[in-house]
Amino acid sequence: MTYVKTSITNAAHDSNQAEFDRLGDSIxxxxxxxxxxxxxxxxxxxxxxxxxxxxxxxxxxxxxxxxRLARIEEHVIVNKGDKK
Known part of the structure; x- marks a missing residue:
């Protein structure tokens, strides 16, 4: 019985270690x-x-x-008004 329990414990430990290794690689x-x-x-x-x-x-x-464009437009409008 002790042998079976030890075998199961070792298998579980190995399985957990493999999972931790894969998890470490993933991280x-x-x-x-x-x-x-x-x-x-x-x-x-x-x-x-x-x-x-x-x-x-x-x-x-x-x-x-x-x-500048506004100033030019204003100048053009003023000059048109002066010419009339």
């Missing part, structure tokens, strides 16, 4: 995947910041052009 793979995901997210964040900076510059340039 290591997950860790590597998360590192890659974080690298991609960092890259996307940098790209977005760069895009936002360019967009801000474009908006500023557009605002300046809008002001």
């Amino acid at each position: 290591a793979q997950l860790n590597q995947t998360m590192i890659k995901v974080n690298m991609v997210l960092d890259s996307l964040k940098a790209d977005r910041e760069s895009t936002n900076q360019r967009l801000t510059k474009l908006e500023t340039a557009t605002d300046k052009h809008d002001v």
Whole structure:
């Protein structure tokens, strides 16, 4: 009886050890995947910041052009009124 109990205990221990080994491997793979995901997210964040900076510059340039266009339109309207 003791032999059977010892055999079952050893089998259970070996089975648990194998499960822990597989779990350890899975966790290591997950860790590597998360590192890659974080690298991609960092890259996307940098790209977005760069895009936002360019967009801000474009908006500023557009605002300046809008002001210039309004001044030109005002000048044209004033000159048309003077010619009449």
